[in-house]
Amino acid sequence: xxxxxxxxxxxxxxxxxxxxxxxxxxxxxxxxxxxxxxxxxxxxxxxxxxxxxxxxxxxxxxxxxxxxxxxxxxxxxxxxxxxxxxxxxxxxxxxxxxxxxxxxxxxxxxxxxxxxxxxxxxxxxxxxxxxxxxxxxxxxxxxxxxxxxxxxxxxxxxxxxxxxxxxxxxxxxxxxxxxxxxxxxxxxxxxxxxxxxxxxxxxxxxxxxxxxxxxxxxxxxxxxxxxxxxxxxxxxxxxxxxxxxxxxxxxxxxxxxxxxxxxxxxxxxxxxxxxxxxxxxxxxxxxxxxxxxxxxxxxxxxxxxxxxxxxxxxxxxxx
Amino acid sequence: xxxxxxxxxxxxxxxxxxxxxxxxxxxxxxxxxxxxxxxxxxxxxxxxxxxxxxxxxxxxxxxxxxxxxxxxxxxxxxxxxxxxxxxxxxxxxxxxxxxxxxxxxxxxxxxxxxxxxxxxxxxxxxxxxxxxxxxxxxxxxxxxxxxxxxxxxxxxxxxxxxxxxxxxxxxxxxxxxxxxxxxxxxxxxxxxxxxxxxxxxxxxxxxxxxxxxxxxxxxxxxxxxxxxxxxxxxxxxxxxxxxxxxxxxxxxxxxxxxxxxxxxxxxxxxxxxxxxxxxxxxxxxxxxxxxxxxxxxxxxxxxxxxxxxxxxxxxxxxxxxxxx
Numbered sequence: 340x341x342x343x344x345x346x347x348x349x350x351x352x353x354x355x356x357x358x359x360x361x362x363x364x365x366x367x368x369x370x371x372x373x374x375x376x377x378x379x380x381x382x383x384x385x386x387x388x389x390x391x392x393x394x395x396x397x398x399x400x401x402x403x404x405x406x407x408x409x410x411x412x413x414x415x416x417x418x419x420x421x422x423x424x425x426x427x428x429x430x431x432x433x434x435x436x437x438x439x440x441x442x443x444x445x446x447x448x449x450x451x452x453x454x455x456x457x458x459x460x461x462x463x464x465x466x467x468x469x470x471x472x473x474x475x476x477x478x479x480x481x482x483x484x485x486x487x488x489x490x491x492x493x494x495x496x497x498x499x500x501x502x503x504x505x506x507x508x509x510x511x512x513x514x515x516x517x518x519x520x521x522x523x524x525x526x527x528x529x530x531x532x533x534x535x536x537x538x539x540x541x542x543x544x545x546x547x548x549x550x551x552x553x554x555x556x557x558x559x560x561x562x563x564x565x566x567x568x569x570x571x572x573x574x575x576x577x578x579x580x581x582x583x584x585x586x587x588x589x590x591x592x593x594x595x596x597x598x599x600x601x602x603x604x605x606x607x608x609x610x611x612x613x614x615x616x617x618x619x620x621x622x623x624x625x626x627x628x629x630x631x632x633x634x635x636x637x638x639x640x641x642x643x644x645x646x647x648x649x650x651x652x653x654x655x656x657x658x
Numbered sequence: 659x660x661x662x663x664x665x666x667x668x669x670x671x672x673x674x675x676x677x678x679x680x681x682x683x684x685x686x687x688x689x690x691x692x693x694x695x696x697x698x699x700x701x702x703x704x705x706x707x708x709x710x711x712x713x714x715x716x717x718x719x720x721x722x723x724x725x726x727x728x729x730x731x732x733x734x735x736x737x738x739x740x741x742x743x744x745x746x747x748x749x750x751x752x753x754x755x756x757x758x759x760x761x762x763x764x765x766x767x768x769x770x771x772x773x774x775x776x777x778x779x780x781x782x783x784x785x786x787x788x789x790x791x792x793x794x795x796x797x798x799x800x801x802x803x804x805x806x807x808x809x810x811x812x813x814x815x816x817x818x819x820x821x822x823x824x825x826x827x828x829x830x831x832x833x834x835x836x837x838x839x840x841x842x843x844x845x846x847x848x849x850x851x852x853x854x855x856x857x858x859x860x861x862x863x864x865x866x867x868x869x870x871x872x873x874x875x876x877x878x879x880x881x882x883x884x885x886x887x888x889x890x891x892x893x894x895x896x897x898x899x900x901x902x903x904x905x906x907x908x909x910x911x912x913x914x915x916x917x918x919x920x921x922x923x924x925x926x927x928x929x930x931x932x933x934x935x936x937x938x939x940x941x942x943x944x945x946x947x948x949x950x951x952x953x954x955x956x957x958x959x960x961x962x963x964x965x966x967x968x969x970x971x972x973x974x975x976x977x978x979x980x981x982x
Contacts, residue, residue, distance in 0.1 A: 415705060416694035418686060421814055422709035422851040426870035426892070429711055434873045457694075457702060483702075485695045499695060579895035580910045584902060585918045586925075618896055619874060619929035620922045 383530045385544070386552030386559050390605045391653035398639035400601045401646050402632055403565065403608045404443070405451045405542070407519065408436055408465065410614065412455040412484040428614060432462035435617020440468055442622065443475075446629055451643040453480035453519040453542070456503035459510055466510050476642035477511050479503055479538075481521035493528040500532055517643050519543050523567060534560050540647035542567055542608065549605035550650045561656070563647040565608055571596060572610040577621060590624035597632060606646065607632075708853045711872030712880040715889060715980040716935045724969035726931045727976050728962055729891065729938040730776040731845075731868065732765065733900075734758075734791060736944055738781035738810035739848065753908055754944055758788035761947020766794060768952060772959045775800040777973040779845040779868070782829035783809040785836055792836035802972035803837040804868075805829050807847030819854035826858055842974050845869050849893075860886050866977035868893055868938070875935035876980045889977040891938055896922055898940040903951065916951045920958050927962060936976065937962075
């Protein structure tokens with residue numbers, strides 16, 4: 340008992356110390372009624388799972404390699420034009436993306452490129468290079484990697500979505516059918532606006548690790564969600580100041596995740612950034628991961644668009 | 659007026675015009691933290707036109723048919739950034755002093771034993787605090803000394819071209835006197851350049867800069883859209899010991915495992931060797947000079963030396979080789 344008491348005292352002291360350091364976050368939600376809780380929790384929610392009985396040609400798992408060439412759009416949106424910051428982003432367009440495209444060419448693999456419209460505008464050659472092979476999909480990633488939650492204005496968000504779609508269509512000759520929201524952040528309006536834009540699929544939500552329908556206020560939207568996850572993304576780990584800048588260890592996690600997706604027969608969606616994974620010391624591990632996945636029988640490498648189309652065709656109308 | 663001079667003055671005039679256009683303030687609504695989303699295409703392009711990557715400068719082959727150029731660069735800021743912030747915290751200052759009194763001598767020994775050249779970017783106030791450093795470096799004539807600003811200051815915070823120019827001139831002077839040679843290379847203190855810095859370096863006649871990250875091979879810097887003649891020998895945060903190996907109390911310390919950090923250095927070198935470009939490493943004597951790390955550096959240099967056709971050179975020699 341005495342030991343427990345001491346432990347309790349230490350715990351209390353620690354939490355007091357932490358409290359003293361950080362002002363407690365306001366918690367107005369503690370006063371919400373059940374209805375208010377349900378309204379918040381159920382506004383945008385996962386609908387039924389949409390993994391088909393089997394993938395094309397009897398494949399066991401669908402693999403989507405996706406790249407977000409944000410380059411310096413994030414900084415530019417924030418009004419940060421400092422030369423070193425711009426150069427760090429520029430690396431993605433000038434060095435990272437060409438290196439990634441060479442790797443994808445070597446193995447004849449398709450990929451989906453979620454590009455902020457302004458990043459495409461700033462580096463039109465990068466877009467030309469992506470389109471050249473005919474294998475890759477170009478899809479939406481905001482106008483300038485904006486944060487719609489912070490903007491919190493449906494009209495302004497619609498302006499940005501519309502002009503992004505128009506610009507990408509003009510540059511690629513094809514209207515995008517898919518979306519990934521910048522920083523995986525959405526406002527209360529985003530999903531409704533994506534439906535209004537007539538998009539086939541989205542790739543920003545995180546409630547499952549297989550394709551699913553998206554519900555808005557309980558109603559099926561028919562939008563196919565190809566979910567993402569922060570642990571299948573290079574950004575939180577691999578930049579020098581991120582949490583584990585050790586590509587060998589992170590690609591091992593990606594491989595373990597793939598193995599389980601393969602076992603379960605669902606979807607392996609990987610999110611990478613040309614200015615991060617396109618660095619010289621990261622590429623060999625991506626190549627090893629690709630070779631590993633290719634060594635397994637029944638792996639379908641596809642663009643997110645092709646996966647969403649197949650899912651929709653196999654699982655029937657969702658509304 | 660000879661034609662060449664005429665063209666040159668037209669270019670100069672249009673560069674000035676571009677610089678003026680650059681100074682047109684971009685619209686910002688007070689309180690809006692995402693101003694860029696409202697900028698027009700022209701304004702967006704203007705916003706990033708100051709300093710950009712120009713053409714690649716990697717030569718067909720390096721001297722004596724070498725496949726890759728290796729620049730070992732060391733940033734000697736020690737406690738300079740604390741001086742800039744008028745911070746005289748006693749124990750923290752010793753963390754920087756370690757670089758001068760322990761890290762650097764240990765490092766110079768390793769470089770002597772491996773017989774490879776290196777480049778040291780020194781902050782002027784670090785040289786004032788520890789005047790023995792630069793003489794110890796230049797006693798080995800294969801090394802180069804470059805400038806790291808006056809006191810590892812943040813040029814963006816200074817926000818004045820005149821003040822920045824004054825600090826750089828003063829710093830260059832101190833480093834030149836101590837080294838007995840005018841420095842030809844600069845690295846932006848605090849890994850930062852202001853919109854004015856590159857123009858100031860050009861005016862002061864610097865051969866190269868080593869602060870930007872637009873590529874992983876040498877390139878020419880574009881200044882307001884015009885080729886500047888300045889060689890950029892780009893750095894990478896992944897080829898820098900600061901983010902990963904700083905002591906936890908003083909910095910990010912994201913991967914305090916020299917073994918894993920050097921694994922990345924080695925993988926990066928292997929790819930640079932394959933691609934035939936440049937491998938430029940940025941280390942700090944107060945971090946890499948610690949006992950548990952110096953052996954990894956020693957082994958890594960030995961590894962690079964074991965490959966055929968690797969050209970170890972100072973940043974200045976590499977810049978001279980590729981200068982447009």
